[in-house]
Amino acid sequence: MSTPIVSTSDLATFDSAAVPLDETSRAALAERGLGYVTVDPSEEGGESFARWSEAVNRGFLGERSTPEQIESWRTRAVGSRVVGVTDPAGALPEQPVATVQSWAAELTVDDGRTIPSWGISAVTVSSTHRRRGIARALLGGELRAARDAGLPIAGLTVSEATIYGRYGFGPAAGATRWRIDARRAGWVGPQPVRDGRGRLDPVEREAVQSDLRELFGRIRVTRPGEFEPEEAFFVGFSGLNPAKPDLKLRGVRYTDAAGVTRGVITYRMSENMEDYRSSTMDVDLLLAETTDAYAALWHYALTHDLVGTVNAGELSTDEPLRWMVEDQRALRVTESDHHWLRILDVPHALAARGYRTSGAFVLDVVDPLGIAGGTFRLEIDDDGNGVVTPVDATATPGEGVVRLGISELSSLYLGGVSSRTLLAAGRIETDDATAARFDAAFAAVRPPLLSYWY
Ligand SMILES: CC(=O)SCCNC(=O)CCNC(=O)[C@H](O)C(C)(C)COP(=O)(O)OP(=O)(O)OC[C@H]1O[C@@H](n2cnc3c(N)ncnc32)[C@H](O)[C@@H]1OP(=O)(O)O
Numbered sequence: 001m002s003t004p005i006v007s008t009s010d011l012a013t014f015d016s017a018a019v020p021l022d023e024t025s026r027a028a029l030a031e032r033g034l035g036y037v038t039v040d041p042s043e044e045g046g047e048s049f050a051r052w053s054e055a056v057n058r059g060f061l062g063e064r065s066t067p068e069q070i071e072s073w074r075t076r077a078v079g080s081r082v083v084g085v086t087d088p089a090g091a092l093p094e095q096p097v098a099t100v101q102s103w104a105a106e107l108t109v110d111d112g113r114t115i116p117s118w119g120i121s122a123v124t125v126s127s128t129h130r131r132r133g134i135a136r137a138l139l140g141g142e143l144r145a146a147r148d149a150g151l152p153i154a155g156l157t158v159s160e161a162t163i164y165g166r167y168g169f170g171p172a173a174g175a176t177r178w179r180i181d182a183r184r185a186g187w188v189g190p191q192p193v194r195d196g197r198g199r200l201d202p203v204e205r206e207a208v209q210s211d212l213r214e215l216f217g218r219i220r221v222t223r224p225g226e227f228e229p230e231e232a233f234f235v236g237f238s239g240l241n242p243a244k245p246d247l248k249l250r251g252v253r254y255t256d257a258a259g260v261t262r263g264v265i266t267y268r269m270s271e272n273m274e275d276y277r278s279s280t281m282d283v284d285l286l287l288a289e290t291t292d293a294y295a296a297l298w299h300y301a302l303t304h305d306l307v308g309t310v311n312a313g314e315l316s317t318d319e320p321l322r323w324m325v326e327d328q329r330a331l332r333v334t335e336s337d338h339h340w341l342r343i344l345d346v347p348h349a350l351a352a353r354g355y356r357t358s359g360a361f362v363l364d365v366v367d368p369l370g371i372a373g374g375t376f377r378l379e380i381d382d383d384g385n386g387v388v389t390p391v392d393a394t395a396t397p398g399e400g401v402v403r404l405g406i407s408e409l410s411s412l413y414l415g416g417v418s419s420r421t422l423l424a425a426g427r428i429e430t431d432d433a434t435a436a437r438f439d440a441a442f443a444a445v446r447p448p449l450l451s452y453w454y
Pocket residue numbers: 059060120121122123124125126129130131132133134135136137156157158159160162163166
């Protein structure tokens with residue numbers, strides 16, 4: 001019997017920490033003499049979490065955390081599923097040799113439409129235990145456990161782009177990193193503050209935190225690719241982590257003429273001692289709910305006194321900012337994969353998003369892990385709602401058929417890449433006419449974006 005799917009309204013009561021460990025992975029690890037355990041961050045004394053966090057630090061090449069940092073991390077981890085792999089024969093039998101952490105939250109899949117997603121993070125395997133299939137067991141375990149718990153999709157952000165395709169993840173939302181020669185750029189965009197449509201004010205970090213929480217809550221549900229952040233996101237982005245206070249973080253708020261907060265920018269400055277006019281502003285986050293807020297906050301950054309260079313990351317692949325400067329060559333923009341998704345349930349995932357045109361497709365989906373593959377008919381009505389039904393592969397006509405891997409379908413899901421591009425790259429099989437129809441239907445309202453790492 002298949003598990004009923006989790007809906008976004010179930011998320012408030014969904015207990016991520018209670019999702020059971022996958023028995024297939026437990027058996028695979030046991031064959032290698034390894035244990036597969038969950039760690040309870042709320043446990044008295046927090047010692048097992050401290051050992052787990054040290055394994056994560058080591059895996060990510062970091063230094064040891066202070067007791068205060070571990071405590072702050074532990075508090076933030078409560079509610080998520082914290083997993084370790086132990087080696088009873090090792091010198092530190094209680095300290096994990098591999099780690100992973102996961103939790104369910106909302107992923108935006110179209111303007112105003114969200115879906116529960118299984119966020120996966122802190123994937124590490126100790127270098128002493130590498131390349132023995134431990135990560136494969138962990139990832140397979142996460143995906144099967146999430147599917148069995150009724151999650152239709154999983155997501156992650158990655159340290160290396162070569163690790164996760166084999167598990168059926170595909171890059172679904174790209175990101176850009178900008179290095180701007182501020183004096184050369186030349187602002188030609190709107191100036192809402194000069195024109196009396198709003199104002200800018202410096203704000204303290206506590207106000208930044210509440211602004212971010214409110215603004216991001218409203219903005220994220222309109223942007224495909226955004227993943228509902230944990231509270232730690234707002235604490236970290238406002239520089240208020242008590243174990244690691246960020247004294248450099250500055251915040252500026254944009255308020256519209258009606259007095260409503262519509263945007264906020266957070267940044268850090270680095271002085272240039274040889275030339276004070278050439279200091280650097282590193283933008284941490286710029287959230288704007290209106291085009292005026294967007295223009296006002298970027299104008300603020302690019303025309304700031306004493307700033308020669310503005311750096312910013314996790315921006316969209318199609319930022320209006322490019323068109324707000326006179327000299328586009330003042331912008332050094334690098335693009336990379338950012339948000340990776342992995343569909344776990346094709347019918348529910350495809351029915352969750354909206355489509356731009358009506359029509360019908362047959363999707364013949366191959367899943368190397370045997371989780372979500374099959375042949376499906378996607379029928380889109382005139383209102384852009386899709387209904388997906390499994391069909392018999394042998395009964396499907398050649399016309400309108402798209403043959404693809406689950407990784408490619410996951411990349412196409414938010415409209416971040418076109419099927420014509422994947423067809424030309426030899427990554428999917430279909431005919432040109434079907435690909436053109438598919439792209440018209442799957443087009444994104446705006447390029448998918450995830451504005452942070454998780
Ligand atoms: C969501 C996140 O947390 S992203 C962070 C990922 N973690 C890191 O970057 C920390 C440093 N790296 C590590 O901890 C480990 O090297 C890991 C987790 C990347 C891999 O762990 P391992 O246990 O060595 O991987 P495992 O032995 O299970 O290998 C599984 C497959 O992945 C491949 N693989 C493993 N590591 C890598 C890599 N870094 N790049 C490309 N392929 C890799 C293996 O060759 C193997 O391929 P195959 O089964 O298709 O033949």
